[in-house]
Amino acid sequence: MADDDxxxxxxxxxxxxxxxxxxxxxxxxxxxREIRTPDGVAGIDGLVLPGGESTAMGIMTEGDGLWETIRAAVDGGLPVYGTCAGLVLLADRAIGQRDGGQPLIGGLDCDCCRNYFGAQVSSFEVPLAATGGASAEDAALVAKDYPAVFIRAPAILKVGKKCEALASVTVAPHASAAPAAKKQAAAEAAIPEREVVVAARQGNILVTAFHPELTDDTRWHDLFLAMVKKRTSG
Structure with missing residues (x-):
């Protein structure tokens, strides 16, 4: 139950x-608070970008200033958590975009591949592997034995120097994703099976390629709220 404070x-x-x-x-x-317009961003302590269809979401918001408002808030330190399509929107570089590009919010120094895991019929559940890094303790806490649900999910093919991988899985790309990745000079995406990052963090940005909201395990939301509370208490 929500707390008034x-x-x-x-x-x-x-x-x-x-x-x-x-x-x-x-x-x-x-x-x-459900956010549909730029005005809704004012006064929030954190923001969640749910799954969906990232290209359609970008098209639906073109011209209304919402992406620009969110981008400015994230650049200003607002904690944000993107799941599935939300990961794509927060990536600095997305492979497999529509012709002419796709409106992105950006902020996460990574290369991601849209629909790496294929269509919705290819969706599945798989345990995560926690990665190392400065937040290794956080990664182990949230990733160990976590039942990750992937639905037409993206994957992070490469993390930049500022971005920290938190969890990964080893899986082959869906046939529809490999050509797009290869076209963008990511030929390694065509390898039959490889380890890809499916959760990452960079400062105030947290992303997962999977859907924690569809499970009863709240560890990823707990981690995000800890980020929010740290900022509001500081």
Whole structure:
């Protein structure tokens, strides 16, 4: 149940599992606000970008200033958590975009591949492997034995110097994803099976390629709310 004194977390309500994220956050004591316009971003303590179709989300918001408002807030330090399509939107570089490019919010120094795991019929659940790094303790806490649900998910092919991998899986790309990745000089994406990053963090940005809101395990939302509370208490 939401706490009257809990942090106010916005949930982008354009597409995706908005209600599920709201329910998890409320259960952890956060207040929530569904975000559809630039004005909704004002006053929030954190922001969740749910799954959906990243290209469609970008098209639906073109010209209304919402992406620019969110980008400015993230650049200013607002904690943000992107799941699935939200990961793509927060990536600095996305492979497999529509012709002419795709509106991205950016901020996460990585190369991601849209729909790396294929169509919705290719969706599956797989345990995660925690990676090392400065936040190794956090990674082990949230990734160990975690039942990650992937639905037409992206994957991070390469993390930049500023971006830290938190979890990975070893899997082959879907046939539809490999050509797009190869076209963008990421020929390694065509390898039958490889380790890809499916959760990462860079400062105030947290992303997962999977859908924690569709499970009963709240560890990833707990980690995000810890980021939010650290900023609001500081």
């Amino acid at each position: 809990g942090p106010l977390v916005g949930v982008l309500a354009i597409q995706g599992s908005v209600e599920e994220h709201v329910a998890v956050l409320a259960g952890l004591g956060a207040r929530t």
